[in-house]
Amino acid sequence: MSDTSPTNLVAEAFEAQRDRLRAVAYRMLGSHADAEDVVQEAWLRLSRQDPATIHNFAGWLTTVVGRISLDVLRSRQARPEASYDDRLPDLVVTVDDSPAPEDDVALADSVGLALLVVLESLGPSERLAFVLHDLFAVPFNEIGQILGKSTDATKMLASRARRKVQATERPTVAGREQREVVQAFLAAAHRGDFEGLLRVLDPEVRLTVDTPDGVVVVLGATEVAAGAQRRLAAGAVRGRAVLVNGLPGIVSWREDGAPLSVVAFTVVEGRIAGIAVVIDPARLASMDLPDPG
Structure with a gap:
């Protein structure tokens, strides 16, 4: 009863x-x-x-x-x-195995990271x-x-x-174009191509980095480009394309297999307007990350 x-x-x-x-x-x-x-x-x-x-x-x-x-x-x-957890929403990482469907972002949570x-x-x-x-x-x-x-x-x-x-909330570009902008940014960062970075960054881009010591915020294309190569590539030996809250992103690992970083990119009108980076080992450990590709 x-x-x-x-x-x-x-x-x-x-x-x-x-x-x-x-x-x-x-x-x-x-x-x-x-x-x-x-x-x-x-x-x-x-x-x-x-x-x-x-x-x-x-x-x-x-x-x-x-x-x-x-x-x-x-x-x-x-x-x-x-604390950083008070400042940015939780990041949900999913594997991005598809070739580049146009509607990935539209299928994401209607209230996403952006x-x-x-x-x-x-x-x-x-x-x-x-x-x-x-x-x-x-x-x-x-x-x-x-x-x-x-x-x-x-x-x-x-x-x-x-x-x-x-x-x-400016209109976002389609899924394939978002990925192309992100790939252009990563390629320029690895080459140390400062001008190439500026071409794909919104002049008012906001970079937010979650570190073990708290949040670090960098504003403006020049400042973000200046530190991009060091922040995104230092220590990483493997990377894998993912979706982070429905946005194009990348997970990087160290040589020993430990996760190094999770990065999410917000692309609007063909340029990167926001980058959210998690490098805090404690927060990375709490996230459900895929295996290295």
Whole structure:
């Protein structure tokens, strides 16, 4: 006989919402680990709440997850030394064995690395308003209650965030062309061809490197090109083309088979606009990487 006690019914209702709540928190925070923590905290708050006072279960949980995520974002903003995991989304590496289908990127997660990096540039309130309304269709009046703002003020926040996202989200090229741009970059890096690197880098390219000592960010084509050969080739003896969150990338290994780096490239309008590199051995060890090709 099934357990229909109030406590069990609440638990079942929460589990039915868990995947959606995790998705909301992940889009807010860009970290699967942080998203799990937020969802767990939402469960703890639910367990202390009288279910009879909750008239819209899904809405109540979304509000709680939004508020907790907002607190995390504001805390990060107050701590500029926040760790790399707070700054960039988790990287999911998959083998790129196909010749170069045109629709690889279109088949990737609809909110991939590029958008999550863009969302990092938004203020906490803007990010909440954009994510909840544009990605999860939460009404503005409910978002306003989370932010402590009027519905009109919340609409303005979402509109401002939307303009920033649209200004950054230039159309991406097709899968084959993305790979060709990345291959041109790697070839130029290995040759030490500085001019060749500049040709394939967006003037405002952003390079983010996850090191054992924390995050390092390099901005601008000249600075990125100057260090590209050292950063991408030092110590590597084997490399393999992969997809990283649906973007073209490469995994490199040392001679002893230990992973050296994971690199993801964001290509827009035929140039590399973003490069995310992981060289932290601890983080590499936590990733599900393919075997050397």
